[in-house]
Amino acid sequence: MNKKKISKLLPLFLLLVVFLSGCVRRTSSGKPYGWIYDNLAIPTQHLLMWLAQQLGNNLGWAIILITFIVRLILMPVMLNQSRKSTIQQEKMAVIQPYMKDIQARTKAAQSQEEQVAANQELMALYKDNNISMTGGIGCLPLLIQMPIFAALYAAIQYSPELSSSYFYGINLGQRSFALVALTFVIYALQGYMSLIGLSPEQKKQMQSMLLISPIMTAGITYISPAGLGLYFFVGGIFACLQTLMILFMRPRIKKQVAADIKEHPLKVPAKKPRPVTPTGTEKESQPSTQQEEIHQKNRQRNAGKQQHRK
Template identity: 65%
Template sequence: MKNKKLLTIAAIMASAMLFLSGCVQHTASGKPYGFVYDNLAVPTQHVLVWLSQILGNSLGWAIIVITFIVRLVLMPIMIKQSKNATVQQEKIAHIKPLMEDITKRQKEATSDAERMAINQEMMQLYRDNNISMTGGIGCLPLLIQMPIFAALYAAIQYSPELSRSYFYGINLGQRSFTLVALSFVVYALQGWLSTLGVPEAQRAQMRQMMIISPLMITFMTYISPAGLGLYFFVGGIFACIQTLIINYMRPRIRKEVLAELKKNPVKQPKKVVTEAKETTIESSPTSATSKKKRNAGKQNRHK
């Protein structure tokens, strides 16, 4: 489920970039115009130039400051979501035997109706134990960042000043393989940090995410100007800090989940398929009795 969500986010980001690339119009002389350029790119260019003048005429540091402000504002929301996801992980660890039993019966099911019934049993297991099917992960931080992402992309892509600016030898208007590599490393580090303190069984399930997330960000950095790649890289550093905070909170979260489970033990759903089979078995004697009556009737007629 989480992997599917990551792929969905990647598709949204890529679609947004394609949209931004195509929605800015140009005059016959090549000058950009349009809603995105006038309302997002131009104000962002002014803010970046203003910040760069304060920071020694460095547009790179201006982008870092904007990233810092954005991620600092989002930090409480993202930590709350990460905490919710951690709570979900701890709860899932306690219902895992039940999940494995349901998954086994799903594989052994011989009909679509049986598989559907077992699938409903899994959903009931999640509902009864107050566990989210999405693992407590939401898209709100991403949605909040999208306007900033769009503004930075358009500003860097269509600003002559920004496209010619350098930051430690990196042209902010061109692709930077250095930032591509750094973004991969920092998000791979964040993925590894997220596995610390997690049981081995859950760690094995998280390995796919450890691969998908860095590859997704690396791809986004590869197809973006270096100015936006710098935004991704600094955002990755914040993601590592956020993960360290959650790792520090994990023992306390685990105690809270255990205390909650003592008050409200794990609820096991009714086995829908088993009940259906029992109903079939119970109906058999009735059918046999009816058959005997019909046979007795035939014999009486012959007499």
């Protein structure tokens, strides 16, 4: 993942933090109020308390049940997004040699005009083949879940009954370092699983995602009550299951992409990219000096034989 992709994810992380921690104010006596609290937190409090009563007065299982329902609803959206991302990865593998050639020429450019021209050529390569610069990574599932995050956060944070509840020794209204660690591990595992079956070049490009996603999720868990951390951790388990489903689907997706490319070939430069030296300069297509000397000696030897015959 390059810096441009990272710069697109960081604002989403900051927006989520602000959305979770803001919008709920307190009166001078400490009573919470505001749109988030009145319209999201209070209904969520009632729902959680009702579910907890149905589950043996266990609020932790109520949060897990809500997580299961939310993830089940979002599963088609997430699988569709993962499928599109896999298709993008397969297309990227096809145009990889041309990307390397353009990137090498960008580094070896002697002027700003040459760099701009190479960047435009790279963008045209993406555009002509309908390839996303972000690799098909979408934000829709995160945006859909943001109101749920805010509702759970406010409901647990500002409810005396919920904040004093325990789940296997964990106070759901306080920060839990155990859930922070578990959340980091489960999303790191999900990131590792997502690299299975990719080429070495694609793995290298996506390696930073192995740390960015777990760190972001663990960071939100750290500043949130353990009840919301439990939601994230269980959601990470579902993310791993979703990744397993994509791994089983990947061979079929590869065949489909190969068939589509065969029927509708990707638009690539007519001239194949030439190899590039480590210094960034193109190798000369002319024969080397040593080869030229050998050819010159052979020509002189043949000329001498012809004169001897005469």
